[in-house]
Amino acid sequence: MATLKDTKSHDMGLHEESLKGRTQQRFFSVDETSNLTYFNSFEVDTDKAATIDALEMTPREINIAIRELMESGVGSITVDNPMSRHGVGVGILNRLNLTFNDSLGYFGCGLIDGPNVHIKGRVGWSCAENMMAGTVLIEMNAGSTFGAAIRGGDLVCRGSVGARTGIDQKGGTIIVGGNTGAFSGFMMQRGRMIVCGDAGRNLGDSMYDGVIYVGGEVEELGIDCVPGEMTELDVRYLSSKLDLYGIKSPNGAEKMHKYVSGKMLWNYDKLEAHEKKVAL
């Protein structure tokens, strides 16, 4: 099979100059099967299990150990004693059953695409940031910027979470069993956020799109966040989603409130005042 090196890049003379930035792109061809696999992802068997004792390990060592197990085809990994360390369980791009028998620190399980993660303790700031697919389930509380910029998957916290939950959310679903802090859903662009308890100040501030459901009290709505109409579809969706994780909203799914973008900010209408007059 021809390789990229032998054909396109040479044909284009790219090996005769120092390559930087966008010239690092990979040229796609369906004839090259290597292009059809996900870079840095592994074929794993979820029936093959292994345990890592992280008590004396650095975050880097924990991540390398997880990667080496995945490389060898292990599809169910349990990590004991992560001891609230930061940046653990990140960048996993294949299906995997990953269990942490303790709490994680900051940026745990960020940039993942596919694994099912179960964290039996608490997580610090920015858990699952930029998550693309899979499930992350946290048994206790979570810190601020929970699910920052997630693009897909289900991110679930049975307890309460800090401020700025789902900031810049671009997809997926964030579920909070307890309360969420101020500025949750800030600049949300797509996806769904379900908060069973109360929400702090400035909920959904400057949100572009997406839906936020709140079961308890909302301290204050943010700019351009407005109440939406709950439909039968919403209730069915909420009931099935919450049932999936065994989470109950205190007053039931039908009593939850829905919030959406009012789409009245400048970015939805770029016409200046005098231009509007002409257009009208």
Place this chain on the structure above:
Amino acid sequence: MCGIAGIIHKKGGASENIGAQMTDMLQALKHRGPDSTGYAVYGEDNGNQIMRLKVAEAIELEGSFSIHAEIAERIALVDSRLSEAGVKVVSKENSTEYSLRYELDFSGDMKKIADFIEDIEGVEILSVGNTLELIKDLGDASVVSSQYGLNDFNGTHAIGHTRMATESDIDIRSAHPYWAYPFSDIAVVHNGQLTNYWTNRRDLERKGNRFSSNCDSELIAVYIANKMSEGVDLETAMRESIDFLDGVFTYLVTTKDQLGMAKDCMAAKPMVVYEGDDMIALASEEVAIRKLFDHQIHTFDPYDGEVKVWQH
């Protein structure tokens, strides 16, 4: 960035090795700020006043041939002024060449004594209190702890700080904690940036308050001290500080028997709290609290504008 930590053992509990506990927590936060480390630790009350002071900056020792003689002169002057003010020195210890610990038998106007001592060039009082001892120096927690013998310090509560210098110099003067001059036993540590520091500093200076550094965090200590001088209790002063201070911040305050925490309206700076039956521990990161526990614990993040005060 800076890292802050606090720990308070509930009343009735035995005196704990608070120095070693705080060292473990601060060492775990070293990555948040390696420039300097500071402790405000609360020990046993034997009726005397403990005064911690420095007579020079650590950095001065490297750049001057005459500094050793000057330090000796300053210490002699401190001794003579204490004597002149009628203060009985029960004990006197050097932790380093430039930092001293005095145990004083005195019950008069502490502000007057503090002003008299700080009038000596190069001398700064770090703390005065019945139980408070404020220790701060350059380096990480393990360095400062071994320098000042903190691993053997027993007490009831403490706060600490690892500093990444952003707004002011890397020196002891700008290191945390800050003593809430001239009040006995009150100290503050802070993580964040205060954007209305100069405006408020000038206002407080016009009211006669003293600032010893150009570090924005000192504003909190002075503000709390100023409020308490008006008879306001700690929790109320902290609640009012949320509106008074502009910027992003999380800070801790300790008194003789209390530990307080306040967070700005954006909840922009981190804080993780563990509330147990016997003790409360809080820090910028849970990884610091976990240095006290080998098992999973229940912790939470306080919300925006939240103030909490715990009693020993």
